[in-house]
Amino acid sequence: MEKNEGRHKRSTISIPQRRELAIVGMVVVALCVFIFLFISYKLIFLAYSVLSIFIFSFYLILWTEGANTEKPGPTPKKWPHVTIIIPSFNAKSTIFDCIRSCQRMKYPGKFDILVVDDGSTDGSASLLERLPGITLLKSKVQRGKAHALNFGIMHAKGEIVACVDSDTYPSEDALEKAVKHFYEDERVASVVVFISVNKPKNLLQRIQEIEYWISFGFFFKTIASIDGLYVTPGPTTFYRKDILQKLGGFDEQNLTEDMEIALRMQKFGYKIRACHETMVLTEVPDTLPKLFRQRLRWYRGGVMNILKYIDLFFNPKYGDFGLFILPTALGSGFFAALFMAWTFMSWGKGLLSWILPFGQNFSAGLGATAAGLGSGIIMFQSAWILGLFSLSLWGYFLIKSFEISRTQPKWRHVLPLFCLLWVYPFFIGFVFLVSYIYELFGVKYSW
């Protein structure tokens, strides 16, 4: 492995400089303070509602003008050879199911499976060695997923590589359906597929399941219709190998290498297509701390890559992608963090009055906090009407997402859906806020 290192063209990485982060952070803080002191919450809410109605209605129009129709890609004259690369690190519990699903895939051409063991310490490598029908590459030490993928790409025989996570299970027709989309246009460098959650067991996983349907289902499908995808999701994505190599492979120092490669492909004018005629199932975090760690990595990676590709933002050269998709993607995270900061500030104020002027009286002080929390929902506020409009649009997207996932809405979806709407945003906003703060102060990321 060491020997091969030199031949592989490593991507050039610049870790975003603190100076830029500091500027972003200061803008966030300044905006929070400004909003908190000078603009009423009501006004911000109205503006935000109108903005989200605009963004949602844009998606609605894209959807009705073509994104809704399923268009299978053209059948290629000669089916290309596909190599499935599965990077594996201590994945004893899931990788064998993953390999089995991959082997069961039906494909008219040739395909092979390449497992890259990234220095596992759970003994899975020795088990994998005994498995027939796969090629195993081993690394002595753990060097990260991106490195494992690059290593696999170097050894891949196929023209197309499918990067599949070791906890993801593609369905039988995934390969055939996805590969077709490469022949829509010769600049298609990557095809993403619809990702859903494998057998959700608890509420948290059920919430994520619906979240995946909406984001990987409705939104990915719609965004793909204007070539605006900015992530090629880690669980399963197909790439054209020569383009991937020409671009320098995955960024090995990136927290979210799947977002980085997508932005790089966009920057160099390649296209990313989406395939929703099939489905891959992936494992998702089953506890809140695990989910927090996963999302912290995503969102910190998001901040990192936004700064790395800041020249794409509002750049007319990149059309819809630069002018609409990227700014709204950035904006939604930013607003989530902002709302969370605002909420925490008003909670903090209530808490302060509990601690400072009235330390000896618990009940009265607690009342102040409770009153601070409840003040907004005592009566129906007129400003909520616009919020209801954007909620209805979202509701339409939700129905379409159920259709994409081929699931009938049932009573068991009610509770996760309720949580997704009213509880989950607080969590997501909180993680966004933490990730901005971490990036601002340059907190080192621990994997």
Add this chain to the structure above:
Amino acid sequence: MASPYLKAALFTLSLTLLGFFLISQLDAMRSKEIRDSIDEIVNLAESERLLFMYSQTMDNSSKDLCSYSSKVAERRAAKAYELMLKVQSYEQSSVLDSEYYKIKEKYYLANMGLYLNMQAMKKFCGHSPYRFILFFYKIKEDCPECRAQGLVLDSLRKKYPNLRIFAFPADTDYEFINVLTSRYNIETVPSLVVDDQFVLRGLQDEAAIDKYLRAVSG
């Protein structure tokens, strides 16, 4: 074919216009409801004032008036306090109502009238079954302590059915409120005045207010 951006903008514009139309309807409904409640209190106060004038002018016995007035006051003062909570959330809930300040002024005037009526009646009849608390708070800025004080007073009101609370914002320019704030030298909020005798500054818990209420009755 028009660009999707243009279509989305038109769609947004029409939804926003519809939204603001609905908002104005909702605000108007709320405004009407609150005006009606205020009018009701103003009328009650006015009728009581006339009764008071009548008994003074026509030299009726004070007994009739005092027993009648205590009955009316019962209903009315409870209504006034509930209205205060309504007026507060009304400001938060409305978007377009520009007459809000007029309503508020009218409400404070009605409240002040009520308070003076009850005080006058107390003087005239020589006694009153009621305890009075004046509650000064802030409206221009958020004041969590005031909301906390409001909760404490709510629970006190349940404990003492004959407790009458009159709430006034200390940070407005209304002359009739300034008369009160300078009389009791109110500089901080929340502040409470118990029966025109004790001025309590800062957030008070139930036990503290209880103590002063007992001191007044004892």
